[in-house]
Amino acid sequence: MTALLQVKGLTKAFNSVKAVNGLDFAIEEGHCVALLGPNGAGKTTTIRMITGLLKPTAGQMRFHAAANIGDERAIIGYLPQSPAFYNWMTGLEYVVYAGRLCGLTSQMAGNRAMELLERVGLTGAAKRRIGTYSGGMKQRLGLAQALVHQPKLLVMDEPVSALDPVGRREVLELLRELKRETTVLFSTHVLHDAEDLCDDVIIIRNGQIALQGAISSIRSDHRRPIIELQLERDDRSEKWLAGYAERIRCSLSHSSEAGLIHEIQLGDGHARFTVKEVDEARQLLLEELAQARVKVRKLEAGYSSLEDLFMKVVAQ
Amino acid sequence: MSTSSLIRYSVMVQKELLELVRSFKLLWVPLVFVLLGVMQPVTMFYMPLLLEKAGNMPEGSVIDIPLPTGTEVLAQTLQQFGTLGILVLVLTAMSTVSGERNSGAASLILVKPVSPFAYIGSKWTSMLLLAWGALSAGYLAAWYYTELLIGEVPAKQVIGSLLIYGLWLSFVLTMTLLFSTLLKSPAAAAFSVLGASVTLSLISGIFPKQMGWSPGALSGYAYQFVVGESFASGRFWLAAISGLFLIILALTASAALLRRSPAAE
Structure with a gap:
């Protein structure tokens, strides 16, 4: 097993407050990892540093697969907590746009977008403006645009927290399929979701790791x-x-x-x-x-x- | 710049243009400029008639307003563009970056392998296309009506002043882009840009010798060029070059700001 992502001493300070304080962890290729913690523990900050949206104050992240690509963003797919799109675009247009920005040709992007929209169940709404989508549809569109370039690591911030029970189940079902194809890291404050889907958990509290390991071994140890x-x-x-x-x-x-x-x-x-x-x-x-x-x-x-x-x- | 980043840049420009179309900005901004451009020669032409019909003049008073020359009307049109036109352009562009950053749409784009420079550049390109298109449409309309109603204006003077004035508009819009990246609030960005451009033009107008090199003097050069007045061409070229230089500087600064913090939340 090789680690896809190795994080060492990751720290982020906002002024004098350390939101994330010295995280060490590794994400194995093909695993599904949950970043678990109460609100305000530093989950979102950690995720944003991994995606490159936030510069760490200290520490390093090493993507093993990115060594020959150069730009680690090319292997990451990111879905934020409440994704914002361009409301004047249609769902299909947005996924095609995302694909083209990731370097696909327009034909490849078009094919891939149709395929993904079908997969997330948005075929019927593909030609509608995103402004008319419901929260659950936006989340599924967010998933489609994150997957358009077949990322090695899918990073999601609270993918189901903002959804109603139905939308939540739909997204969880999708994740269950996706984790077979790619490495997944997602943050949640709901233990049940982590237990349901993941191989490993990283429990963080006040910006530090409280406990981490494979769920099965944590369960038997504790x-x-x-x-x-x-x-x-x-x-x-x-x-x-x-x-x-x-x-x-x-x-x-x-x-x-x-x-x-x-x-x-x-x-x-x-x-x-x-x-x-x-x-x-x-x-x-x-x-x-x-x-x-x-x-x-x-x-x-x-x-x-x-x-x-x-x-x-x-x-x- | 490699070919792949050029392709991404052109894809982003296409997206920006599509946004201009869908939000009808590509329609109504040029329309405002055409309206402004047509209004100037038309009101100048009918001014004596309007005064006669509307004014409460005593019986028998003679109204004698000399009709301005064609070039003067075009210079006045440029002044109209400089107030209302710039206001409209700055208001349409003020939230171009901050809006996407505040909503989070920008972070979804910037996690993809695109460079901040391409992101800023695509917005800049589309803004400038809109501004130059609107300016040309409005100015050419003004030219047409001026020739029709008032008098001839040589093409060379029209095109020269259009180019100089376009450079001034490009400068103002690039500053709008910079402030839109710098400040979270679109209103604050618009206010800063409008304030700064007014101040810059005023200072350049008051001290032409000392400030003639600044881009703020460009609008003045455009007025002078269209009426055929001779002006210090050395200072004009300095102003043009400093304008271009500041445009490049502002674009680089915006991209650097965006690289440092891609999302504003």
Whole structure:
């Protein structure tokens, strides 16, 4: 596996504020990578530096495939968060224009544009002015114009955030196909999209990398056994839960050595225990519950999701 | 410049021209100039009649306004172009770069392998085509009506003054392009350009000896040329050369500004 893009110490400072502070990562050829982080983490700034729209304050980016091309922009396709076109052009005209700017002949650009518009489902609207397009159509047009020169790296900034559920699903379906053909990097604040589509994630927080790696390895490295408990909302059960939580918190803070239960999160009538070992913890819990004659509604043993990890990493 | 970047440049010029057509600018800007050009000889010709019919003159008063010569009418036409004409051109061109940068359309183009110079150059080319087209149409219309109604004007004087005046318009529009790249607000760009061009012309008019070399003096040379007045040709050539030099400088500066920050957000 070769890295298509190698980023080292990428930094961008706006006046004294460092929006991006020393990012190191690599994008492997053929992978789909998500740049994940809460709003304001520096995702857009990073993406804009990769596309060359913003000059980094420090750090370097190396495109391996660009060595013999010279202009790295020729291998990148870019779709911004809310792409703006020329509203007086038709969709077809715009994609042809984009193709010609990327060095295609007018005939090649025309063929390629029709092919791409069909692919993104805009054939019917190809001869309409872009000014009349809906948000979802503009996003799909943006995808078509980004792909017109068959880029080696497709870079997208929040490709689905501004869309309604239907438009969102359409674009995600397209991405699922595209990632088989080219290397994809996209930013998102929705973990679910990243989990759905990507091989690798880079989680950034305050301009720094909080966690990165393949999704599968992150999942196995960081997953913890948990038990979820839901109770009826009667007095007796609620009182028991409050007391039990208190007892566990006491023992957690007193003994340095962790017991069976590492952590407890209390909600409205339900509790979530992060445990050391599921079987023993479940046994213990069931005994407690039976003894106190608590009305259990649901008891579930499982593993923590990526969402829990994301929340934990981002909230730190 | 390699052939591929030349092709990209010509593709971008085609796009700009298409935009001028679709936004009807290619229609109404020349129309304004033609209107301005026709109005001058026509009002001059009918002025005595208009005064007689509209003015509350006492019975028996003799109106005796000498009819201006043809060349004088053309010089006045150029002055009309210098106020209303420039206003119209600057207003159509003021958001040419800033508009695309503010909306984000520019960033979508500039991530493609195109040079900022080609981007600026294509806008400049289309703006100048519009300006020269409108100016020629308006001026030739003025010439036609002047010959028809007032008197003959030698072709050499018309064409010479057209070229000199066109250079002045090109200078003003190139400055508009620079300010449109420099400033986010189109209104601020238009205001700066109009203010600067008025100041420049005024200063060159007041101090012809000291400022005769500046491009601001070009409009004055055009008026002088059409009426057939002799003027210091050494200073004129200096003004023409400094105008061309500043045009090239402004284009280079705009491209450099764009390279440094392709998007304004």
